Structures are given as C-alpha cells and as structure tokens.
Amino acid sequence: MDIPDRLEAGSPYPLGASFDGLGVNFAVFSANADRIDLCLFDPSGRRQIACLPLPEWTDEVWHGYLPGAKPGLLYGFRAHGRYEPENGHRFNPNKLLLDPYAKQLSGSVRWTDSLHSYRVRSSRKDLSFDRRDSAAAMPKAVVTSDAFDWTGDVRPNTPWTDTVIYEAHVKGLTRLLEDVPVTERGTYAALAHPKVIEHLQRIGVTALELLPIHAFVQDRRLQEAGLANYWGYNTLSFFAPEQRYLADDGDELRIAIRRLHAAGIEVILDVVFNHTAEGSELGPTFNLRGLDNATYYRLVEGEPRYCVNDTGTGNTLDLSHPRVLQMVADSLRHWATSYRVDGFRFDLGVTLGRDGNNGFDPRSGFFDVLRQDPVLNGLKLISEPWDIGPGGYQLGNHPPGFAEWNDKFRDATRRFWRGDDGMRPEFARRIAGSADLFDRRARRPWASLNFVAAHDGQPLRDLVTYEEKHNWANQEGNRDGHSENYGCNWGEEGPSDDPEINAIRDRVSRSMLTTLFASLGTPMLLGGDEFGRSQQGNNNAYCQDNEISWFDWQQLDSEQGRAFTEFVQRLVHMRRKYPLIRANHFLHGETEVAPGILDIDWFDERGLHLSDEDWHNEQGRALVMRRARRLQDGSIEAVTLLMNGSGETLDFRLPPPAELLRILVIDSANPQAAESEVGDTIEVEDRAVKVVVGTGRVE
Template sequence: MLRVEPGSPHPGGATWDGAGVNFALFSANATKVELCLFDSNGRRETDRIALPEYTHQVWHGYLPDVRPGQLYGYRVHGPYDPAAGHRFNPNKLLIDPYAKALHGDIRWHDACFGYRVGSPRADLQIDRRDSAFVVPKCVVVDTAATWGDDQPPKRKWADTVFYEAHVEGITARRTDLPERIRGTFAGLSDPRVIDHLVNLGVNALELMPVQAFFDDRYLVEKKLANYWGYNTVNYFSLAPRYLSPGAGIDEFKVMVRRLHDAGIEVILDVVYNHTAEGNELGPTLSFRGIDNASYYMLAEDKRFYFDTTGCGNTVNLRHPRVLQMVMDSLRYWVEECHVDGFRFDLASSMGREYDHFDPNAVFLDAVRQDPVLQRARMIAEPWDLGPNGYQLGNFPPGWAEWNGRYRDTMRSFWKGDDECLPAFASGVLGSADLFDHHGRKSWASVNFVTAHDGFTLADLWAYNEKHNEANQEDNRDGHDDNRSWNCGVEGPTDDPEILALRDRMRRNIMATLLVSQGTPMLLMGDEIGRTQNGNNNAYCQDNEMNWLAWSDIGERDQAFFEFVRGMIAIRQRHSILRTRKFLHGDRVDDNGTRDVVWFRPDGAEMDDASWGDGRAKVVGLLLNQPDEELLILVNAYHAPMDFVLPGSASGRWRVIVDTATGEIDPPDRTVEAAASVPLDGRSLLMLCGKCG
C-alpha cells in the first residue's frame, strides 16, 4: 500500500519536490478522482488511489513513495449526462492536463470514446470499456535543468526575420545526420542544420506545433497522418514523435540552448483554441472526461459545442481555472524551457466573448498584465471560423499579427491583377491603415507570402490550381483562392524560358517581402525551391512531399538561396527598411525632405488620379532618412518600362538589387540622378543614393 497524504491544491499536475510527488487536478463537477499508477511499460495498472482532498474545486494528494519516471493517469467519476454538459466516465483513463511528458501513443479503438460507438443513441449511450490499454500514460518529470549562461537573444522586433519550420520536415531527409535523430529536436539542433539558418540570415525559428498531439482516427484509417499537428491534446508535454529514442524534455532544452547560442530565437506555434477531442462524437482522452462543462464552450443545448475553430470544440478561456491552465502553460514554456514567444493558431477564438471578438477579452487582458509573458513575443493568427472572425489589425498593443491581406495583395500584384497598386503600397509601408493605432509599431504586421497553409513559393509560380488528390478528399480540400500563376505550364517543365520566368517571379515577391516595413516571415525551404507538387493543404502528408529535399538542390535553387541571403543582408544593412514608426511622408530635415515619396514612371509624384488608375502596375518608392536614401522601382507589367529617376543627394544612384538578373550589389552599376532607366517587365530594381 502506497502512503497517501493530503498534499496541496497547487501547483497543478504531478510535482516532484525531491521527497515525493504532489498530484493536483481541477474538476468542478466531479464526485471522485482516482489516480492510477502503471508499471514502467504502461501496460499494467499497479495502483488505484482516490485523491483524498478537494480544495477550491481541485482534487489533490501527496505520495511520498512516488518518484520521477512514474507513469500515471486519472479516472474521474461524475454524471454521464451529455444533455447537461457532463461526460464523466471512470472507465476511461485520462491524460493529466498538466502532464509534463507522455509515454506511448494513442491506439485507435472504440474504447477511446466515452459513448458506445455505433449505438442508435449516439453519444447519449455510455461506453463501459476500459480505455487504459489504448491511451498514452502521463510521466512524472523532474523539471530541473542546467541552463548555464543561456540568454535569449532579445532582438528588437525591427531586426527580426522569422522562419516557419517543421521539426520533422527540416531534417527528415538530411542523410548527413544519424538516422536516429532525423526528424527530431536533436536533429534540428545539429550544427549543420543551424549553420544553414545562420548562413541564410534568419534569426527567429517559428516551429509548427510541438505540444503533444495525435494522428486523427480518420487519417490513420486512410494511412495518412496529422503532419502539421494542429490538434493538441496536452499543453505542457512535447509530441513524443519529435524526441529521439530514449530522450525527454532535455533534448528540447538543448535545442533551444544551441539556437540561442547561434543568435536564433525559438517561437512555438500553439493551439490553445481547441483540443484533439473534437465534437460530441470525438474521443474522451483528457479534458472532456475531467470536466467537459468547464473546459469547453458549450452551445445553448449543452450536449453540443460552441465551435469557432472548425475542429469541433472551443476551449473555454472564460473559466478562471481553464484560463489559469493556459497561462501556466505559457509561463512553463518561457521559464522552464526558455522559448522566446508564441504564435497563436486561430487567435480570434481566444479573444471571443462567444459571438463577438473583444480586444479586452479575459485572455488578452491576462497576457497583457503578466510579468513573465511581457518579455515574450506574442503573435496572433487573427482569424477563426466564427461570426466576424477576421480581426486583422484589431489585437491589442504588444501583439504582432500574421498579415494575410499582405500575402494576398503581393501575390495578386505580381501576378499582374488590376486594382492592386494602393494595397501594394500600403503593404510595403507596413499596413498602417490596419496597425497604426494605440501606439502600435510597424513591426506588428508579420508579412509573409507563403506559409505552411497553401502553396510553397516554388509552387506559387508553377501551378494555377491546387493538386490535393493525395489527401484522398477528391481535391475538395484546401483554398481555391491561391492567386498563383503557372507562368505558362502547369507543374514541372524543362522549358528554359518558363523556368527563368518562375525564378524571376520568386525573386520579385521575395525581394518585396524583404524591403517591406514590418516583420518578414519565410517558409521553410522556400529559399531552396521546396515543392509540394501543387498540394496546397499538405497537412496529412508525413512524407517526402513535405520534407526538405536537401540532396536535390540544383544550380537554380542554390542561386535563389544566394539571392535570398543577399536580400536579408541588405535588409539588415539598411535601417530605413526596418523603421519602428509608420512612414506617412513626414519631413526628415529642414529642406523639406520627406521620409517617403511615391513616383510615377515619368518622374512625377503620384497623385489621386494615378492611385485611382486600376490598371497601373508600375511605381517608384523613395525612402529618406538623414543618412540613407533608397529607391525601389517595381514593374508588374510583362513589358519593360522606362522610368525617370528622382534626384539624389549624392547626384547618382547605385543599383543594389535587380530581380531581372538576380544580382545583389553588382559592382560599378550606377545611374545619374534624374536619368531615365529601362525597368524590365516583371522586375524590381533597388537603388541607393546616400547609403548610410
């Protein structure tokens, strides 16, 4: 018999204090909570202990004889009454919401579900089979770590370049790494991988979800997988698939330390808006069986869920204990694991008061006042699937936001669509119409042209239509509004003219991204031509469609890598491309020089009639600071256009970027001020007067 003492209601989860383990689990509506201990392989339940105390809706107990490494789970008793919002079922072994590690993976079986699968009463008929043999077990963890002198880079927002990456995808095909660490945190922390990021010039690695998730049953039955990982089941533990054999949280911490040593921040893509338990017909793995009515937002008919995520449920951040769990989780990753920030999936759901978004919602207010999270980067994906879900520009001060309008505008402009020029100009200057309020800075706009969701950069200029047949949904899934162009041939081609045009289009949009005010984000592999063969929703493809093909980098893609690296270097060299404040044509000296001026091809300033010309696709942008003067000329027409240059304080302009040729800092290429220069069709030319 194990000794059991009252213990403490806080902190949540299983906490090793050097002498024993305290267990604490919140459930407002349970009638009894049993702690189940398992043997070292998780197959046999060795002890079942009723937690002896219930304080402030927290069940708790202290076990002096338990040590780190112990496997455990919970069985929670209470009413099984879906119509009242309660789905307690003590036959189901449940994952501790505060578990710091999981042992094993889910094995899909009807016993995973709290109701009798196939019953004519659907979720109203309780299932009494024990699920312990098919669900993962929690692990008691000693969180102590030796960090040495690890220091976050603490880089200014204006100097940050994000790189969105997938832990497995970035190393799964690195044949120069030991096979056992490919696709893991250990592989990502290998110096050869970090060197690629450093050489490219990115300095903030945004990792797609790494918190514990599982492959959905319907995907497993199709022999597919949840590659992206946007169905979290636990907010404190890592997905076991990204750990090398026998490794634990220390492997993640070593990765963070090595990236910090290289000057690279670590940002986690997190999914606090919904969980892997889905709708009323989903499995009972954790929250649903612990206290369904507290953890989830329920519809007026409490049997069903108020779903703004499209994933079956919405986490109830209005409940103080649920909010506490999310805040504890965020602080855990910052304080214990030294991550530098978070990108919040479907963040509009987290700012909702049911049917409307509120920038002063409880979660957003809690983040704003939290002393730990004040030093972390907070980035919103500012939309969800609920009413008025698109909230771009409406998050509170201190937040940055993925700017989907920027992506769509830049794609349309370079594709040659009409009616794009004013939106193009706004995006290049940081989308002030969206973000210039409440003291927000230009870095609040996270600019991107590609992300995990959609075409890669290579596919953007190789496909007119999505090709998602491999997802086994008859090509119905994924976006139809891609704003892409195949440059004349759908998919792969050997035509040298089309390949050259595709390369130029890649350079055009990448150069635009890296000269725009705001915070740029690149997608993993875009710099070396990664393709998904036209699949724009490769969420279920855990295979070479998604993995970076390091051995297949040819001359064209190597040349593009050098171009991207050069563009990032130019961005970092010229502070005028990284201003914190928004540029509105204000004077910068006593001579009347303005910080930004837009020009027509004839050298005259843009006027209302010029901006109103829906067919206009060529424009010049002059950026001025006391010690810098940059001119950016863009031509989205297919034909060349002569452009009369404005005057320069130095009397001449030096070309530093030419997307028509791919040149960065070509030697001795200068043009006299006020001269007329030919601007190639579908190209961007960047020139420097006073170069700082």
C-alpha cells in the same frame, strides 16, 4: 515503492504532478466531478497497479500526496460524476484521463471505440453510455523532475525591428538531411546540427518558428486512410513535447534550443490553444472532456449537449473561465522557463480572445494575462488573427505587444506580381507597413508579420508553377484547401522544360522575395523557399508526412538552389544594412526630411507623383516607393523600390533630387549583379523590382 491504502492530503497547488524529493503531489481541477481517482501503472503502462481517490477538494482542485513516489512513475485519472450530455456533463470513470498538466507522456493513443464515453454504434449516439475501460488505448502521464542546467544560456532577445523569422517543421526540416545521423533525422536533436545552424546563419535568420510540438493525436480517419497528421494541430497535451520527434528520452529539445541561442537564433513555438484533439460532442474522451466538459469547453447556449465550433475542428476551449485561462498561461510559462523558448505564434488567435459567446475582445482575459505577466510579456507574441466564428476576421485589432499574420500583405504581393488589375493602392498600403491596420495604440510597423508563403498553402515555388491546387494525395477529391491561391503558372501547369517559362518563374519568385524583405514589417520566410522547395502543387499538405512536405536538401546544392539562397542572403543583408527598410515608426509622407523629400513618397515610372487618378488607374502596374531619412551628419539617405508588375520592360526615371549618389543594390531580374552606380533613368524588366539606395546632401 510500497503503495499505501490511501493518499495523504497534499496541496492544491501547483497543478499536475510535482516531485519534492520525498514523494509526489497530484492536483487536478474539476468543478463538477464528484470524485477523482489517481490510477498508477507499471513501467510498461499496460497494467493498472493501484487506483486511489484524491482525498481533498480545495477551490475546485482535487489533490493528494503519494509519499515515496519518484520521477518516472506512470499515472492517469478517472473522474466520477454525472453523465448528462444534455446538461454538458460527460463523466465516465471507465475512461482513463490524461493529466492536463502532464509534462511527459508514455505510449500513444491506440484507436478503439472504447475511447469514447458513449457507445459509438448506439442509435442514441452520445446519450448512451460506454462501460469499457479505455486504459489500454491511452497514453500515460509520466512524473518528471526538471533538472536541466541552463547556466550560461543567453536569450538572443533580437529586437522586433531586426527579426527575420524562418517557419519550419521539426521533422520535415531534417528528415532528408544526409549530414545528420540516420537515428537523429527529423528529431529535436537535428535542429541543432551544425549544417542546420550554418544554413540559418548564412541566410541571416534570427528566429526559427516551429510548427506545433505539443504532444498531439494522430487522427483516426487519417490513420485508416494511410495518412498522418503531419502539421500537428491536434493537441493532446499542452505541457508535453511530441514524442515522435525524440531521438531518445533525453533533453535533446532543450539542448537544441540552447545551441540555437548560442548561434543567436531565437525559437518560437506555434501553439494551439483554441481547441483540443477531443473534437466535437461525438469525439473521444482523452482528458478535458472527462474531467469537466462543461467548464473546459464552450457549449452551445441553451443546448449544452453540443460544442461551439468556432475553430472548425469540433470544439472550442473556453478561455473566459479562469481555470482554463490559468492552464493556458501555465503552459506558456512552462515552455518559456523550462525550455526557454523565445516566443509563441497562436493558432486561430481570435478564438483565444473571445469572451465566452460574446465575440472577440482585445481586452479579454487572455490578452490581459499575457500583457502583464512578467515572464510572458517580454517574449515575441504572434497571433493568427482569424477563426471561423462570428466576426472571426480581426487583422489589426489585437492589442499592443502582438504581431499578427498579415494575409492582406500575402495576397496583395501575389496579385501585384501576377499582374492583376487595380492592385497599386492595396499593394502600396501593404509594403508600407499596413498603417491603415496597425497604426493605433502606439503599435509599430513590426506588428505586421509579412509573408508570401506559409505552411498553410503552397510554397513560393508552387505559386509560380501551378494555377490550380493539386491535393489529390490527401484523398479528399481535391476539395480541401483554398481554391484561389493567386498563383500563376506562366504558361504551363507544373514543372516545365521551357527556358522562358522557367526564367519568368524565377524572376517573379525573386520579386516576391524582394518585396517581402524590402517592406516595412516583420518578414517571415517559409522554410525551403530560399532554395525552391515544392509540394507538387499541394496547398494543404497537413496530412503528407512524406517527400511532399520534407525538405529536399539536395536542391540546396543545385545551381538554382545555391543561386536562390545567395539571393535571399543578399536581401537579408540589405535589410540589416539599411534601417529605413525596417523603420520602427510608421511613415505617412507628412514629414519633410529635406526640402521636397518626404519620409515616404510614391511615384510612377516617369518619376512623377501619383495623382488620385493614377492611384485609381486599374491598368497601373508600375510603382515607385521611396523612403528617406536625415542622417546625423545632415546628409540624406533614401531607399527607392522600382517595381514593374507589367508584362513589358519599362524605363523608370528616378525621382528627384539628382544630387543623391544612387547605387543599385538589388535587381530581381539579375540576382548576381554587383552593386553599381546608376543615373537618372534605369531599365526595369517585366515582373521585376530594383532597389536603389541614394545618399548625399540636399540643400
């Protein structure tokens, strides 16, 4: 390609690099730059072969057109302007900047001090100015052309009420899966391997939620310590897939999504729009900081030299600015159309709903855009409803259309089965769908995304194996991670050879899983919990890209692994079979479906209604929840959970009426027990739960 002396004017829309068959249009936003240069590189990315000013500035978008350019071209930007950190401006044309809209990257960040716009060792810190060229240490953007054929692809569009989410990490899921070719293990391609899909279908998963796959940066501190950013919450590019998970340079992620769709499985992406990899005001300059620091980031009011840090990562994106909000919305639409993903889980979702420095607002621009956008409003939208900023805990306060991670369900479930005092009222609220949090603005029970374990914390097996965190491998003196996990080791810290200890560990694990799948709300299973995956007590494995985090698929083939997986399969089947378990409306115990039978009701182990005194009994550790409905033929169906959180076996009397034919469908103390008819009284072992389905006519 012959490179001209200057670019043509081009167009301010769309942002990014757009190939039209005859050339490439480049457009990048900056409200405060004086000039922006387009820098072109040879195919290796090592040599800059041209640097041409973008000739036009329209609506604060710099743009230019390069005739004859084709997909595969490597490029970056340099921004000229004021270097005035005290006023929020950090322009430095010596720093190569990645296009925020880059859809593919070439190369990776190589850590050197030249990546900073200031002299790192200067006594003036970020008020100093660094003149070294950072291009050699920076990845380059690649011009792409989206030509993947999605003909015949059908989104599963699973209703929220039928959704079962499986949270997993792209690499960790298949890195040790021997059925997958060695070159594909831990990659996007392996997501669609028949062994993976068969396993997900076997247990009844309807959605695979992936930890971040946006291109991200390996933290300098972790690399120098011989560790790695495994989780990926350190975004470099909101539009480009992480290259480390590619087996080759093809369309394997799109192919994997298409094959998962064909298997009836949706794909949800965990996305990080609350912050970027550029960190605090002392962090590096990769893209947004160098393009327009004062616009892209929230800065301390009155002291714009400093970043607002509501995220705990050093910086906070300012989604109250329309161009920043546009970037986020464009990114989401890109993944929803170019990759046909089915939903998003928003890391620190409260940050996205902060209106500048005015706090969280469920009517903020971010929520308004997603709720009205014709592409996005039909997808599954999930928020992590907290951050570390003022008023940062907003569980239940998101607008309709969003599900929210319910940590209250997580903690109540763990504490009830651990045997903590006074848990009966809180536990009852959570397993009934958390109506106290979500029953407003026509929201439904599915808005409560229930989980017992997630990537952030200990897996289920470790919750019953360790009482303390064991994060020494993170090289932070075991100070990182939550100190209270509400776990219990049941007599011995760590793995045990004691059959009694292992028996109660297994029973409590099954009881927590039964609680998860028998509760109102949307269940999320942490990948590997179905066969007993362990992180050796580590509850913050963000930097453990090794066997601590990877799935050991050999466990699945063990006797215990098979038994646990079959039990989870039974739970999911139970949930699918009985609509009462996944009711689409909140139940308040105010509606009679038959004389003396309410849509939801609560009893003790004697089959008696719980009085106010019973609810406030600190030692009360037995609880019965019954949900009931009238069928079209006039008969009654009831699902009853008999939960014994005490340390002794109890005889439970099933609540009346006796006319119902009662079938035991799940017993966490006897996971292989066949369905069988039961009488008025049933024995429930300590730390166990039984699920009984009753049917019949009640006059």
